[in-house]
Amino acid sequence: MGAASGWTNKSKPSRRINPTPVSAERPLSKPKTCFTSTPVSRSPASSFEAFAAVQEGNLSSVISNSLQEEREMLKKERCKLLHQASSPAGIPFDPCTPTKPSYTRSASLPAESHLVTCANPAKVSCKKQLECLAQLYSSCIAENLVPNIFLELFFVLQLLTSKGTSAAEDGDSDPEISERNRDVSGRQHFESVHNCVYFAVRVLDYQYEIISHLEKGMLKLLAENERIASFSPTLHKRLRQAYESSTAKVSLLLPCSVQSVSFQPETDNRSNFPSDRAFHIFKKQRDIFYELLREWEDNNEKTGWDFERVLGNKIRAMMAHLSATCNHSHFARLFQKQLIQMCKGPVGGGASWGDTPDQDVLNMLGSDNLSRLKRLQERFVVPQSIRGPCPPPSFPGCQQFFRDFILSAGSYQFNQHLMDSLCLKILELNGLTLVEHEHSDGEADMEEQDEKKRFALALLSLRLLAKFLGFLVFLPYRAAEQPTRDLQDSALALRNQTLPVLDILKLLRQSIRDQRSILTIPWIVEYLSLVDHIAPFLDYYRKVFGLLLQVYRLMVLSEDKEMSFLNKLLILAVLGWLFQVPSVPEELFFTADDRQERFVMDAVTSAQALDFVPLVDQQLLYTCCPYLGELRKLLASFVAGSGGKNGGFMRKITPTAAESLAPKASVTQRKLQVDLEQAFFHNQPPSLRRTVEFVAERVGSNCVKHIKATLVAELVQRAEAMLQEKVKEEDVNHDKLLEEVCTHLYEEGAQALIKGREFCKKKGPEAVRVLLPEETSAAVLSSAESIAVELATERACGWLSANIAALIKREVKATFNRMLKVPGFPLAGEDALELRRDCPPGCQHCAPFPSQIINEIKDVLCVAVGPREEGEVVDCVWLECLLGRLSQTLQCRKFICPTSEQQLAKCTVELASLLVSDRVPLSLGIKSPEKSPERLPVKNSSACGLLKLLFSIWKEDFGTSVPVQLIFSKKNMAYLAEAKQREWDLFLFLLHGLIEHELMRTSEIQSCLHSLEELPWPSDFVKDLKRLSRVFVLEHQIEEHRTNPCELTRQSLATVTTQS
Known part of the structure; x- marks a missing residue:
């Protein structure tokens, strides 16, 4: 069957597609020209390709006579496209302008599946010219001479996965087309899919350092790509090595659940209000706000549910009661805190840091398989697309509620107080300082991970707050279309006289001087992404964009090895995305402004410097830049279209119901538990909460260290004895032996969670009793002990469940390497030498x-x-x-x-x-x-x-x-x-x-x-x-x-x- 089907079966779509009418006109999305080529957008060619694919996939189930008219239309359209395209492969070579047809960068041509051409290195023409072009193009990417390096990589991957056609191979047989191609300089270099793939592979080879720092799934797809293997075996080998050594597994789960902000006695009690009436109004508004929030959470995904129609009047009625200034201020603070609590996003995965799996699940799957379970969950709930590699600014998930709330409220007073609250919190978080920790034998200690986690939480919160601040600041000026020239000139003359709400230029200069740009630039980018069409032309924002452009051009990845590579990659990724935002003028990147200031970074590292600390990992990179996942999706779609020839990466998942392995508290019960804890602390002195949190933090940390020193050390000793016995056997594979021993120990490593719970249950109450006053009542003491134990257990078990397998493997591997490095250890026939080199008897x-x-x-x-x-x-x-x-x-x-x-x-x-x-x-x-x-x-x-x-x-x-x-x-x-x-x-x-x-x-x-x-x-x-x-x-x-x-x-x- 496989031999008979040939290319036809291999290129069938992996799932059924229901066709929908597609229009080539996109009035709300204006394509932007890029340095090297046109932007990625939907074109008539790609629309036709989708339609042709649908027709091909459903051909067997449709009466042929009923589609005869459509076939004739497609033939005419295909003939027209072949004459209009700049090359037979359908790849444009000139940047699109408003006067040119807007073809996409897609390297695939609409055609029937039996016409798909297999890329062949032997059929590449113009190799010398393609090599020169690849070097020049790669130099532009390496020197940051393109507005967005990841958009260029997306284009290169489009070339790599292009599906040329046999008709394209024979395109030169048409004398008219051949003559036109010869008249256009350079087009013959990319006239075939073979040349396109060759060029793409060469560029990927030059950009290997960037690619090797991407997430593991992306590296897997590249390492399994047959085109790379056939065109460059060396690059294929390097990619496979990078994949095998990579640990950068990324999760894009974004759980969203309503957890109310706890009552703050310092700011929300009666003494902070001018009258009893104002205090009661605030409490009432708080209750109404959470009713609206829960109603939105229950209904927002229902078909036909409209925010403004259902909640608009309720919101405006609620805001009408916020007459007093203090009420606006308190509600704005509550709004901002709830925004951070719900929308700051995950760190290190979808669940919260202390969310641990069931012990029964852990026993059944093993701690090493939990990541696979999370990836399976992702494939069910994570959106498959985010509108391409350069999506416009958006408000996903829970952010929609807060954006729509602001728009429905329409309150100038509330907006002003909210902007004040956002600015204050941004300045607070932007002053983050980290405590340096010495590395111990290369092992990332819990304290170091806590510092990275604190940085990630601060960065994500800053980006969220800055996005909403930018939304509020530029909201009065936002319009769907660009203003006329006269209106723009008058607006510039007036708005140049106003001061910005937040002096981001000063903060940007200070961050560059203090070497803290890794914290400041990402949130400034979020703020600027919401600008209106006129703001970038204002004198103030011209300076900001000019300074960001200098940072972008000077932050060359191959230079300044002291700064972490991923730190620089994050800054380049967010800046590249900013330069592609529709409201940012495209000429900004290519116009040299003599008025731009020049800056020089301090040679001496500041005590508060963050740029040279490796704070960014792939998880944080992809959380801040989810559009980087489009690179992987492009490769995955190519594999899916190629059937099983690349190893069948895309597999159908049939979900089946499973019985609960153990009773688990529902989301409602957990929310209730959190509310009860908050109510308990509300009725106690603030020092009690600080004491409980301190005990939980220290007991959790000590628990992990105790497990390392006892259980892990014991397992390593047993592994050493097992390795000493087996390593002297003949024809032993060291890597396989190490993997077998570690796998045997993983099952016992699951006992770490049990021992961790026992440790926390024993040590937590002791610490609480020592630190709390002796006069504390028994009931309060008991509740405080229970909360401390629960928090410490979550902290310790969360770390252990995620890291115990890797920790055991690292320690056993270090011990094994030390054994092998002992001179003469595994060698036979050198007894005398071995006696001298071994420890003396009784050592x-x-x-x-x-x-x-x-x-x-x-x-x-x-x-x-x-x-x-x-x-x-x-x-x-x-x-x-x-x-x-x-x-x-x-x-x-x-x-x-x-x-x-x-x-x-x-x-x-x-x-x-x-x-x-x-x-x-x-x-x-x-x-x-x-x-x-x-x-x-x-x-x-x-x-x-x-x-x-x-x-x-x-x-x-x-x-x-x-x-x-x-x-x-x-x-x-x-x-x-x-x-x-x-x-x-x-x-x-x-x-x-x-x-x-x-x-x-x-x-x-x-x-x-x-x-x-x-x-x-x-x-x-x-x-x-x-x-x-x-x-x-x-x-x-x-x-x-x-x-x-x-x-x-x-x-x-x-x-x-x-x-x-």
């Missing part, structure tokens, strides 16, 4: 960590090299103890890896070089005896003792070769050359020790000394070096007569030291 693994020893030796080297304070010395006894602890660390192989061992070897060689050059200020701690010709000075005796310890450690304890040749490097010999009194006896003692302990051969030392003589040293140093070399050779010729190396050294070099 308790209590030796100091290699990093600790490295730091202590470096401290000694810093004192030796200087500069150092007067009287700063190194105690000889302490240094001997340090070398002893170094020996213990090297003997216990548990925490030793090749890198740390090599670093220790280099540090000890450096220490030996400084000892023989007398650069280490040793403190002897004893009274120096009188010197005699038969004995070395006490100081040199101490140095000899330290060198002997080093010889023993180099010989016995190191499992890797020690680079003792570095002693003869130019840098280390310069220490000896700079010494006021050169210690040649110590140096010769060092040479003898290297030979005796078989660390170097005599010939190697002679060669090193000979090489040193050829370097440009002071003349006296060269003479001494030559004498040393002769003495060294002479001593080894009479080696059998040597007794004590130190004594013989003193006797042999008497003349050398005297002359030095």
Whole structure:
């Protein structure tokens, strides 16, 4: 069947489509021209393609005679389009202007499915020209010379997924079309789908860094794309690696439920109102407001329900009672808080941070499969499209209620008080400061995640408030059509004399200077997206747009590596979207204004700087820029249209009802519980709420740390034992072995939630009882304990359910890598070597960590090299103890890896070089005896003792070769050359020790000394070096007569030291 169906079956739509009349005229949406090509919009070609696809899909079920007339019409239309299109593939090459037909950037041509052409690299023509065009186009994207980099990537993906036709391949057979194509420069380069795909793949290769930072689903579709695999195997391999290493799973769930704002005694009690009447009016208005809100929530999705018709009169009647100024102010504050509570959007997924799954669900699916359950939920409830890659500003979800409320109320007083409240909250949130936390072995601690979460909540709240502020500020001037020239000139003359409600220009300049643009620019973009047609031409807003344009052009992704890549990507994404908003003039991007101010960012990072902190992840990027998901949808639709040839990514989901695994509180019950908690805190002192929240935060954090230190540590130890047994087996695949062990442990990792609940239930009440006054009544104490336990459990279990699997895998992987890095660990046939490199019998693994020893030796080297304070010395006894602890660390192989061992070897060689050059200020701690010709000075005796310890450690304890040749490097010999009194006896003692302990051969030392003589040293140093070399050779010729190396050294070099 597959062979018989050929292309016909593969290109059938994956679902039935009911055709609806489509008009090419779009009076309310004016396409905008872009830097490289026309905007993505609906065209006659694409409308025809959809109609043709419908007809093809329903062909078998319709009587052929009844559609004969439509077929004739389609043939005529198709012929006309082939003559009108700029190329046989239907791809326009000139930007659309009002005088040109508005064809889209779509690279697919309306045609029957059996005419779809398979892209073939061998059929690409004009490769050199296409390569030049790809490089030029990619440079424009990389240097931010296009208004929106993601719109260009969308266009490139359209080229990649273009469905050329066999008729297009033969288009040149028509002499008239061929002649017209030859007359138009450059059009022949994209005359076939093969050229289009080649160009797209080349551009994607150049823009790989941007693509690799997108979400995982997008990378999966690119990695599975057969066209990329056939046109560029290298890019295909890189994309597959990026997909496998990516953890950027994005959720776009937007739950919306009404939770009323709690009563605030500080601002809403009777003392804040001028009279009892005003206070009672506010309470009544508050009740009416929530009645309206719940009515909207219950009915807004019903067919035929209209906001203005049902609620308009009720809202205006309610607003008529808000006569007093204080009532307007209080209601505006309530309106703003309710707006934030309902519409700020999710962080890290659809559910709230503390929303944990049922234990039965977790046991059945495993914690690792919860993300799949969330993605399945997304496919049922998330809208499939948001009107293209550059949608106009909108008010989705719950935001519709607040927008329609403002429009129906039509109250100037309320709007003014609401703008004041919004400005005040924006200024408060814009001053966000974060506490820096040190990283612990690369693990993102809970406190760091809390800071990122706090930033994300602040950013989303700022964008929401700024959107409504912009809506209110520009509401009086908004119009569907652009005003006439005379009206625009008079409006400009008048509006240039007014001051803005919020000085966003000052805030923007300050954020750039303080390096906080990642927080400020996104909400300023939301504010400006609601401008009317005249506002961008005002002097004030010209400066704002000019400054934003400079930021956009200077924020090149390939430069300034200190700033987080995703931070820059978010700023570029929101600015690119702003430049495509219909009310923003398109010439803004391409017109250079000499009046634009120049700015220079401070080189010194401010203490409050946020730009260089990696605060943005893919979840926040896609939450702020949901239109980036259109890139994935474009690729997914191509896969769906190609049937199962790309792995069948699009699968039909048949929902079936399942019995509840456990009784779960309904949404109404949870709302009631929240209201009861708020009522409880309302009747208690504010300090009680702060205490309960503090206890919940600390107990939750301590719970996670306790689970890490107990359950996770125990699982890692068991995993280590399992890995040690299996890793020595023959033909073992390390990655597969690691995955098997981790999968086995995931089931037991689910116990973390049970242990977490037990921990919170035990520690929460104890902390509450300690912190609350002893006079607190038993009932209040019991309620406070219950709330604290519940909040702490939500906090801890929420983190554990989302991260326990990844945490176990990370810890086991780190342990496994450490095992593999131990030299000789898994190798067979090296028993003797393995015995020496394993821990000694009965080792308790209590030796100091290699990093600790490295730091202590470096401290000694810093004192030796200087500069150092007067009287700063190194105690000889302490240094001997340090070398002893170094020996213990090297003997216990548990925490030793090749890198740390090599670093220790280099540090000890450096220490030996400084000892023989007398650069280490040793403190002897004893009274120096009188010197005699038969004995070395006490100081040199101490140095000899330290060198002997080093010889023993180099010989016995190191499992890797020690680079003792570095002693003869130019840098280390310069220490000896700079010494006021050169210690040649110590140096010769060092040479003898290297030979005796078989660390170097005599010939190697002679060669090193000979090489040193050829370097440009002071003349006296060269003479001494030559004498040393002769003495060294002479001593080894009479080696059998040597007794004590130190004594013989003193006797042999008497003349050398005297002359030095």
